[in-house]
Amino acid sequence: MIESIPSPGSERRFRDVVLIDGVVAGYHVAKQKKYPVYEELGVFKRSSYRTFSCQIYIQQADDLLSLEKLCQETDLGFENWSNVARAFAPRFEHTLPEYYGKDIMPSIEHLQALHIAIAAPTLQEAETVLRSWQVISLGHFSHLNAHL
Secondary structure, three states: OOOOOHHHHHHHOOHHHHEEEEEEEEEEEEOEEEEEEEEEEEEOOOOEEEEEEEEOOOOOHHHHHHHHHHHHHHHOOOEEEOEEEEEEEEOOOOOOOOHHHHHOOOOOHHOEEEEEEEEEOOHHHHHHHHHHHHHHOOEEEEEEOOOO
């Protein structure tokens, strides 16, 4: 099962169930943990979740954590796409870099606008969690886009 929010161009969704061949093709790092990546053979079960992305404007780092917590509490996926590793990657087929240090990424304390992704079954559910977050954090969001 895909537990991260795939990029819009991947044609995959949060919580898709995919068949894999069992051979590790590389690694993905999320939340300071290294996860194996496998070659996909196909989609076994398509998820009902869609990917939404937007800009959020925060006052402090805890604002981002409160949005992540709200998403978890409502069974939605959440990721900070502000520093997507692919933006730093050379454009070679089947080559993904591994970044472990924070030296190439700006500190969240220095950011006020962040690009985030939310996986939700409907646009309404994504908007609801964002509006709830606005009330709690006094932050705001803009440019909400629907993807796959």
